[in-house]
Amino acid sequence: MNETRYTGTWESVKQHTVPAWYEDCKFGIFIHWGIYSVPAFAPRTWELGEVDSDEQWFCNNPYAEWYYNSVNVGRGPTYEHHMNTYGREFRYEDFIPMWKAENWNPGEWAELFQKAGAQYVVLTTKHHDGFCLYPSEHTKFHAGRMGPCRDITGDLTEAVRGAGLKMGLYYSGLIDWQFANDPIFVEGENFSNACPTFEYADYSYKQMKELVDKYRPSVLWNDIGWPKQSEHAMPYLLAHYYNTVEDGVVNDRFNGLYHDFLTKEYQYGKADRTQKWEMCRGMGLSFGYNENEGDDQLISLPKLIRLLVATVADNGNLLLNIGPKADGTIPTEQVKRLLTLGRWLQVNGKGIYGTRCSKRLSEHRADGTQVYYTRKGRDLYFYIDGLKEGCNVVSLPGLHRTVTALNPALEVEQDVSENGLRLTVKNYRSDLYLLGFEAAGQE
Known part of the structure; x- marks a missing residue:
């Protein structure tokens, strides 16, 4: 039993160490599923980090989960696709009734993740579009009353834990296009255009705390950054999390102020053998499901297994993303890769799980x-x-x-x-x- 009691100061919070389970587990499943799974469109361009994150990147963004912004920039393949397919008057929010998750079975997902050899799962509870995959008390813009009309986060958490895996939650702490939706053309605008109000800073703080109290996630995975207006409250939020979830762990996307582990995304970031880190990536160029990425466009099986081994050898974990379809099924080409990786780990996992550099x-x-x-x-x-x-x-x-x-x-x-x-x-x-x-x- 951990007897450490954290208080809301940086001095206290920084006593926290990476829990053994996260050091040992090596392989997790990331899930990007949301409104963007309905249009399921992005051009196939580059891996993150391969080119500068400037207008060329954001107007040709290969991330299908960025569909809202890729239309909002007013030019590029996604904008043209939206205009030609849906028309100028069709808003992003008009996709919500089309996201029904009618074939979703969380127990089948959890069973698949277990067969793949994963030890933990991280679900996007709110991406940059602001739509929550749980019934939040702080907004009506959530899947409990719109779209699937169910607590996706709660149902999946129960299934994943029932399969013996750790459950983690992703939250877009800095960006929410329901609060500020100026188009983003360059990387710096992720911060300068992102929700500059105290109102949003308070909202994101309350929702993050809500996720901790309601679901007690083993991983608290924040994206992009954190509102400047509530940086002073970050130590208390982290202390509350660690006091609530004894074996909890957080990533490094908190404005450079704190981390338990570092993150690398495709080619962006770097491995660090002296600190715990995590590689996250999709099987293709996108995290959200992209209909343009068939079997031939996804990472090959040899490269996938090599990526896992190379990551673990350099002190990292692999957080491999799946992008489910809007109906809740996982594309067969993604399932194939998970099951093959799981079979390889059944034979070779002794030198993966529980190892160190x-x-x-x-x-x-x-x-x-x-x-x-x-x-x-x-x-x-x-x-x-x-x-x-x-x-x-x-x-x-x-x-x-x-x-x-x-x-x-x-x-x-x-x-x-x-x-x-x-x-x-x-x-x-x-x-x-x-x-x-x-x-x-x-x-």
Whole structure:
């Protein structure tokens, strides 16, 4: 039992440490589902961080969940699509009756996440459009009385926890286009155009506290930033959260003032082996469901598994997003990736879950292979990527004892010498993806 009692000061709050469960879990599911799932449109342009976040980015935004702003900027592919498909008089809010979630089964979602090997889930409870996926006491603009007409957050929280997973909640703390909806053309306008009133600062504070008190989320995931007008209240809000949720953890999007873990989004941000961090991304270029992203446009299975392993080896967690359709079904191409990742983790997860950074850095070798390292105590784990079909020989300098393949079906010969370990894998197939090995006592 944690006996620490936090008070509303930075000195007190900054005593908080990352809970062991978040260090151990490694893999979570992000969910972007909302009004924007009805138009389900965005152009396929770039990954975040690949180009400057200027007018070119915001007028060609690949994030379908930014549909409101992508129309509001008045030019670009999404604006043209909206004008041609729905017309100038059709408002974003007119999509709400079309979002019925008629085929949604939260228990099926939770079962899928469990099969995927995820250990936690983070749901967008309010994105930048301001529509809440729970019956908030502070607005009528919510899914309890409009659209699906149900407490999506509560129903999913119950199902996820029933499946033995941790439940986290996302909240757009800085931006709410129901309060201030000037179009955003450059990154700086995320802050300068975003809800500059004390009224909104109070509203976002109350809603964040409401989420804590009502659902007790294990992760409190704030987006973009926090209203300047209520920065002084942030220590109390965080203290209240930690006192309410003993194993709670928060991200770093609080105006640079505080974090438990850092975030990286696609190419924006960087890995930091000295601090806990989290990689979040969609399976395609968008978080919300985008009808333009079919199976061929999503991350490939080898790249997805490599992303998980590389992230964990560098002290990170992977928060992989799903974008459900408006009816509540998850696209089959997304389901395929989750189930394949889950099957791989059933075989290779011993060197993923509960591990920490190894002192050995990841290796990208001249022959095209990569080796990633993790550890548990003094036990070393490593994963080999880039192998070819059939027989492969891999040398591992610095390892002077035999190792154990995590996949017992592998045919492996081992030769130990003063130069290290020489592995011969005789029966590699591409559908095995990265191969995991345990080197007991060799960290």
